[in-house]
Amino acid sequence: MRFDTVIVGGGLAGLIAGISLQKAGKSTAIVSTGQNALHFFSGCFESIQEAPQQVLDIFNEAGIRVHYKPGVRLMPMGTFKESALSLDDVSLFPTPQFGKRVLIINFMGYHDFFSSFLAEGLEKQGMECRIRFLTLGELTQPELGPNEMRAVQIARKMDDVWEKVVQEVRVLLKDEDTVILPQVFGLKDASVPTRIRQGIPAQVVFAGTLPPSVPGIRTQMQLKKRYEVLGGTYLMGDRVTGAHVYQDVVQNVVTKQLDRHYLEADHFILASGSFFSKGLVSNPFKIYEPLFELDMDYNQDRNTWYNPTFANHQPYMGFGVKTDANLQPSRKGVPVKNLYVIGSILGETHPELGSGAGLAIRSALKVTELITK
Ligand SMILES: Cc1cc2nc3c(=O)[nH]c(=O)nc-3n(C[C@H](O)[C@H](O)[C@H](O)COP(=O)(O)OP(=O)(O)OC[C@H]3O[C@@H](n4cnc5c(N)ncnc54)[C@H](O)[C@@H]3O)c2cc1C
Structure with missing residues (x-):
């Protein structure tokens, strides 16, 4: 199956990217294992006060x-x-x-x-x-x-x-x-x-x-419905288990349910969330991105990962996939040409994009602009 863009992860970031790409006339597929941060949403979109018209339009059209x-x-x-x-x-x-x-x-x-x-x-x-x-x-x-x-x-x-x-x-x-x-x-x-x-x-x-948060679940359902009305393909409950990368270009991704029917595309977006959604994984020795093994931005000294005072800012929340100004990642120092990273998997590596829902929305819109220009 071939699309213009395949998106891994159907939380807020993946859905906003999918909706805006569909609106721009691109064909997209979202693969998402299921629960995401919206299921725990307070109803307050952190780090966005007065939203840009583009965001208000998306919400309005989705009935949010x-x-x-x-x-x-x-x-x-x-x-x-x-x-x-x-x-x-x-x-x-x-x-x-x-x-x-x-x-x-x-x-x-x-x-x-x-x-x-x-x-x-x-x-x-x-x-x-x-x-x-x-x-x-x-x-x-x-x-x-x-x-x-x-x-x-x-x-x-x-x-x-x-x-x-x-x-x-x-x-x-x-x-x-x-x-x-x-x-x-x-x-x-x-x-x-x-x-x-x-x-x-x-x-x-x-x-x-x-x-679970009732307004958050409703928001997720409204965005998913809007994405599908725009012609997007939402593969719910499936998981991307691997990717074929050839000469620094992602060729396709493999999902658990589609097995050998790989999802091919010109562009790929990684919106698989942070530790909570397993977009990032930690073990006693390292913190890593499990799907593409992308370069990470974090301090290797484990003793600096967390603050013993629970209520304080936790350094591990700042760790994320390392990307350039266009949100493109690298593997072993080599840029991956057609892959973009958005949402909470970025941690605090791009403070100019805000945090929480603000980061998810701004990074999704930025990548849409880059893909469609
Ligand atoms: C518990 C919690 C509550 C939060 N509450 C708020 C709040 O009230 N306000 C706020 O502004 N921010 C909140 N945040 C911050 C939140 O991270 C962002 O607001 C935003 O919703 C994150 O969206 P996301 O799409 O980047 O990631 P997520 O919402 O985590 O979505 C990632 C999705 O990718 C899927 N996925 C992961 N790996 C794969 C794979 N291999 N294949 C397919 N799918 C995959 C996951 O299952 C998940 O569905 C909260 C975060 C958490 C953890």
């Missing part, structure tokens, strides 16, 4: 609703963090004190939403909190067993019963100006959080739960 306002967002444990471009689900505030009296809603039997920690955090900011648990027939046995009370299972039910939740909250609401709900709404339909906000006569804030 975003906004940005300088300030902070509420974290799942009741603390606050500076905000960046965010999904509409995430409320952004000028200061941490965003209300006076707050009603926090949880579901009976759901342990992945930290209502008590939230209340503690908000009380430190001078807000008065009341926690109430909803008992919904749809969330109790035999509908959902105790082990199935997870964000995505609940979200699947909420797609049908969110209006009932609105009614119950309206009954519970006394003199509170703000209602906090777990982020388990709008798995299939991104407009649901807005419709919930319209249905409750108070400010509504959605707070994060333990992973």
Whole structure:
């Protein structure tokens, strides 16, 4: 099978590259083993404040609703963090004190939403909190067993019963100006959080739960759908197991499921993520990129890899594949002519491209521009 470009990894970076290349009239395939960082997404696109029009267009066409306002967002444990471009689900505030009296809603039997920690955090900011648990027939046995009370299972039910939740909250609401709900709404339909906000006569804030992230999974599904609508081929659940490189040019890649039907292309993009997605691998002796064995940018002295103070910046997060200004890597010092590297596998080797989602998006757009020029 032959494409203009084959992309290894279908997380945020791979999908943004795939969508923009398809929009530019190129034929592409994405191979992705499955779970990626979007499944753990906070809803906040780090290191992007006001996004370029090109990014807003991609989100808009995919049905992804975003906004940005300088300030902070509420974290799942009741603390606050500076905000960046965010999904509409995430409320952004000028200061941490965003209300006076707050009603926090949880579901009976759901342990992945930290209502008590939230209340503690908000009380430190001078807000008065009341926690109430909803008992919904749809969330109790035999509908959902105790082990199935997870964000995505609940979200699947909420797609049908969110209006009932609105009614119950309206009954519970006394003199509170703000209602906090777990982020388990709008798995299939991104407009649901807005419709919930319209249905409750108070400010509504959605707070994060333990992973998986419902807004993150929805974003991944929206991007994948948009990519496929544009004609892209998304090989989900497959893994690239090897590559044939001849005279510094990648000829094709081999996948587990396609076996000897190699994927050939003029260009290849490596978007296989960082340690978390196994795009980078570490053992006691070295840190390496397992697929092409690309040159790495890291300190060989293992004692410098991590900071013993857990909460501090960890040096290993900065390590990544070494690339030139055009995000092209090398093997044993020799540049690979038709391979590009994007997203979190770059670590902190290109600070000018930002970090987190900002790095994934900016590097994907940069490589698209290079391939299509
Ligand atoms: C747990 C976690 C939470 C995060 N939360 C945020 C956040 O809230 N906001 C933010 O801005 N940033 C966040 N980040 C940073 C995140 O890395 C970026 O935002 C971005 O989503 C990374 O995208 P990516 O496409 O580079 O990598 P990934 O999302 O890791 O995707 C890489 C994909 O490649 C696949 N893959 C790997 N090897 C192969 C192979 N050989 N063949 C086929 N497929 C392969 C993996 O399975 C995976 O699906 C988070 C990171 C992590 C680890």
